[in-house]
Amino acid sequence: TAGLIRILRANLLDELRKPYVVAARSHGLSEQRILFRYPLRVAVNPFLSTVGWVLPSLVSGEIIVSQVLSLPTTGPLLLQALKSQDMYLAGAIILLVSVLTVIGTLLSDILLARIDPRVRAGVR
Structure with missing residues (x-):
């Protein structure tokens, strides 16, 4: 923030x-x-074009924080899945972060197009 x-x-x-x-x-x-x-x-x-990256960074940051603080969330779960070579679980967690990146970017682009008419018109 x-x-x-x-x-x-x-x-x-x-x-x-x-x-x-x-x-x-x-x-x-x-x-x-x-x-x-x-x-x-x-x-x-x-500001609006940067806001789209907040959503996936929250989840990514949660993974690191939960690992450092030993919280039972997705951080230790992802690390354990990678250690035990459970590629389905690790892939699902990484896919979730990737989908949140796409959703965050889409939402920021929609907000930007609603607020700034130059973006809607495609003026450069």
């Missing part, structure tokens, strides 16, 4: 220095309206 917030903050600070924000300020718009109407819509694009 902290990494995603840093990405959003850095992009938002870059956008706040752009000429269109200065022009909106000169028109007398309130800071809150300027922030939500213009720079946040542009700065949220990299």
Whole structure:
């Protein structure tokens, strides 16, 4: 979460220095309206494209944490399956992480297309 917030903050600070924000300020718009109407819509694009990787990283991180803390979850189960060469169980766990990666990427692409009309139009 902290990494995603840093990405959003850095992009938002870059956008706040752009000429269109200065022009909106000169028109007398309130800071809150300027922030939500213009720079946040542009700065949220990299944030949304990164959010898709959170879902699989949660599961992958859980595997490592559960192994370190000896929690009876998928981490030790995957390690035991690999040690005993149970390729069906190990493959199923890895397939689950892969499916979550595809689902997370799909959801972030759909959100990005809904928020930014340039993505829908295919403008480069």
